[in-house]
Amino acid sequence: MPVTNSPRTLFDKIWDDHVVERIEDGTCILYIDRHLVHEVTSPQAFEGLRLSGRRVRRPDATVAVVDHNVPTSDRSKPIEEPQSRLQIETLEKNVAEFGIPYFPLRSASQGIVHVVGPEQGISLPGMTIVCGDSHTSTHGALGSLAFGIGTSEVEHVLATQTILQKPAKNMRVSVEGKVGPGVTAKDIMLAIIGRIGTAGGTGHVIEFAGSAIRDLDMAGRMTVCNMSIEAGARAGLVAPDETTFAYVKGRPFAPKGEAFDQACDYWRSLASDEGAYFDTEVTLAAEEIIPSVTWGTSPQDVLPIDGSVPSPSDVADPARAAQIQRALDYMGLEAGQKIAGTPVDVVFIGSCTNSRLEDLRAAADVVRGRHVAEGVRAMIVPGSGLVKHAAEAEGLDKVFLDAGFEWREAGCSMCLGMNPDRLTPGQRCASTSNRNFEGRQGPDGRTHLCSPAMAAAAAVRGHLCDVRELAKETV
Amino acid sequence: MDKFTELTAIAAPMPTENIDTDQIIPARFLKTIQRTGLGKNAFAAQRYDADGNEKPDFVLNQEPYRHAEILITYDNLGCGSSREHAPWALLDFGIRCVIAPSFADIFFNNCFKNGILPIPLPREICDELMDDARQGSNSRLTVDLERQVIVRPNGETIAFEVDPFRRHMLLEGLDDIGQTMAHDTEISSFEHRPSRAWVPSITIGTVK
Numbered sequence: 022m023p024v025t026n027s028p029r030t031l032f033d034k035i036w037d038d039h040v041v042e043r044i045e046d047g048t049c050i051l052y053i054d055r056h057l058v059h060e061v062t063s064p065q066a067f068e069g070l071r072l073s074g075r076r077v078r079r080p081d082a083t084v085a086v087v088d089h090n091v092p093t094s095d096r097s098k099p100i101e102e103p104q105s106r107l108q109i110e111t112l113e114k115n116v117a118e119f120g121i122p123y124f125p126l127r128s129a130s131q132g133i134v135h136v137v138g139p140e141q142g143i144s145l146p147g148m149t150i151v152c153g154d155s156h157t158s159t160h161g162a163l164g165s166l167a168f169g170i171g172t173s174e175v176e177h178v179l180a181t182q183t184i185l186q187k188p189a190k191n192m193r194v195s196v197e198g199k200v201g202p203g204v205t206a207k208d209i210m211l212a213i214i215g216r217i218g219t220a221g222g223t224g225h226v227i228e229f230a231g232s233a234i235r236d237l238d239m240a241g242r243m244t245v246c247n248m249s250i251e252a253g254a255r256a257g258l259v260a261p262d263e264t265t266f267a268y269v270k271g272r273p274f275a276p277k278g279e280a281f282d283q284a285c286d287y288w289r290s291l292a293s294d295e296g297a298y299f300d301t302e303v304t305l306a307a308e309e310i311i312p313s314v315t316w317g318t319s320p321q322d323v324l325p326i327d328g329s330v331p332s333p334s335d336v337a338d339p340a341r342a343a344q345i346q347r348a349l350d351y352m353g354l355e356a357g358q359k360i361a362g363t364p365v366d367v368v369f370i371g372s373c374t375n376s377r378l379e380d381l382r383a384a385a386d387v388v389r390g391r392h393v394a395e396g397v398r399a400m401i402v403p404g405s406g407l408v409k410h411a412a413e414a415e416g417l418d419k420v421f422l423d424a425g426f427e428w429r430e431a432g433c434s435m436c437l438g439m440n441p442d443r444l445t446p447g448q449r450c451a452s453t454s455n456r457n458f459e460g461r462q463g464p465d466g467r468t469h470l471c472s473p474a475m476a477a478a479a480a481v482r483g484h485l486c487d488v489r490e491l492a493k494e495t496v
Numbered sequence: 497m498d499k500f501t502e503l504t505a506i507a508a509p510m511p512t513e514n515i516d517t518d519q520i521i522p523a524r525f526l527k528t529i530q531r532t533g534l535g536k537n538a539f540a541a542q543r544y545d546a547d548g549n550e551k552p553d554f555v556l557n558q559e560p561y562r563h564a565e566i567l568i569t570y571d572n573l574g575c576g577s578s579r580e581h582a583p584w585a586l587l588d589f590g591i592r593c594v595i596a597p598s599f600a601d602i603f604f605n606n607c608f609k610n611g612i613l614p615i616p617l618p619r620e621i622c623d624e625l626m627d628d629a630r631q632g633s634n635s636r637l638t639v640d641l642e643r644q645v646i647v648r649p650n651g652e653t654i655a656f657e658v659d660p661f662r663r664h665m666l667l668e669g670l671d672d673i674g675q676t677m678a679h680d681t682e683i684s685s686f687e688h689r690p691s692r693a694w695v696p697s698i699t700i701g702t703v704k
């Protein structure tokens with residue numbers, strides 16, 4: 022570990038503490054503390070191990086869960102889709118063969134990998150965490166270095182518990198001040214992406230800082246870090262603080278007793294030093310952020326809810342103009358139209374971005390005493406079995422069901438439409454997920470990303486609208 | 497992994513920014529448990545209509561580009577998910593080299609791991625190469641990794657940068673895992689550092 026007295030960032034410290042060795046040209050062998058595995062990006066990796074006669078180096082640092090493919094409806098029946106079933110069965114066979122701890126579909130704790138990891142205390146501050154899924158950045162909310170890897174790297178980590186990487190650049194995004202009513206972590210993150218663009222963070226790890234970030238609860242910090250990848254960054258993280266420790270304490274796989282206190286001392290020492298160097302710094306004023314939605318087919322196509330859709334004639338670059346036109350055509354929107362008032366067919370509240378208990382509470386607060394608008398299909402997909410259970414204990418399921426929402430089982434669901442939860446062509450969806458790419462939620466489906474509260478508001482009004490207006494009404 | 501040394505091939509121009517991994521291979525095709533076979537569904541939404549017929553205006557449905565082994569695009573190629581299915585789909589289609597002003601990090605990495613060479617070059621140069629590519633089947637580009645140059649049809653050469661370690665791995669067709677396993681002693685001693693004592697293990701019976 023290089024001993025250095027110069028001030029270091031949170032990222033630098035975690036990085037330095039995990040470098041096994043520097044090999045050629047600055048590439049490092051980086052040790053991985055936690056490897057999370059799911060059914061979609063792992064079969065070829067296990068197959069690779071088998072073909073080369075390699076074993077899993079640290080099954081006790083590896084945890085598998087099924088999430089992407091799983092049905093979120095009645096689970097008493099076998100999975101209908103043969104290919105989804107095969108992928109899940111393949112994972113089950115692999116975890117059995119290689120001795121890897123696994124949350125099966127029938128587990129009460131099963132859920133989206135990025136919800137389950139923190140919830141179980143499997144993901145902890147100061148760790149390096151990888152998973153064959155780009156939204157692994159979510160776990161950075163704990164103050165860990167967490168990033169997505171491809172399947173070849175999954176195989177590399179299984180075999181060696183390390184990955185080969187060069188250090189990223191440091192970026193700090195500070196959000197200072199207090200957000201206004203109705204503004205959530207999702208709106209903060211959409212505002213950040215709107216500002217820096219989907220390539221703004223390329224090559225960087227983003228540390229989210231500033232009073233508005235520190236004020237967020239862990240669920241909010243996870244929402245922010247989750248979408249680091251939509252800002253182009255390799256990972257996102259927040260310095261661990263008392264909020265973090267209170268969250269971690271008592272989780273099933275977190276250190277206990279004295280070990281916990283010792284770990285906290287270490288975690289506290291990780292915060293970026295005064296004067297640490299950031300290659301890029303961006304600051305946003307929290308007061309200026311208002312509830313937002315996306316209008317186009319890239320997460321950077323963000324609009325405040327009182328805004329209007331851009332026009333190709335607004336921009337000088339012909340390639341950009343063509344892209345705006347293409348997005349407008351795809352989304353079925355007119356240049357210059359107000360985004361509020363756009364009717365929606367489907368509302369999806371779920372995904373690793375926004376499916377935690379706090380997210381469901383925020384949605385329920387909007388829905389309570391109201392009803393889903395005529396003709397709108399609205400669904401809630403909790404992030405894990407435990408989230409679902411906790412929500413039911415608070416009676417949230419009843420709030421949603423009474424209002425006409427579907428109350429489903431945990432999984433990725435309509436976030437990417439690998440299971441039967443999919444948009445049909447032309448359908449328009451207010452979604453709390455993280456990607457509005459063409460076809461992401463189903464072929465020719467149209468996605469508007471927003472917060473759980475905004476999605477809930479769209480469900481009851483039947484169109485995209487400002488959640489703050491609903492708050493003014495008495496129900 | 498196949499070696500990459502020199503490639504002389506047809507290049508397909510796709511003058512679009514932010515070509516994301518969902519475009520390269522839509523999620524519904526991720527259910528495979530193999531690396532091969534994804535090429536027929538590469539760019540599925542743009543390539544086929546609802547009935548599965550080819551859309552004639554899409555570049556990879558046109559001659560000679562259906563035989564392209566090089567793809568040239570605008571900024572931020574491969575943004576989106578970490579799915580290695582994206583480079584697998586490109587490779588299975590026949591693409592061995594991608595050229596763009598910039599790439600998304602994970603995709604960039606994933607390309608190398610599968611024997612695809614990603615080359616970042618300034619937008620103006622990408623435009624020039626796209627013009628070359630538009631000249632049709634007699635207009636091939638040569639990508640020479642040994643010399644780190646692209647040779648245009650007019651004979652002009654364009655130098656490009658590539659990480660020396662990655663270049664070495666590609667030229668030799670080496671697998672990272674074997675290389676890293678040679679550092680087993682260092683990895684083991686790292687694992688036993690006293691400062692890591694707080695990191696809990698997860699025993700198999702405790703996860704249910």
Ligand code: SF4
Pocket residue numbers: 088089133134135154156372373374432433436437454455
């Ligand atoms: S919820 Fe969506 S973004 Fe998150 S892991 Fe699942 S598919 Fe990926």
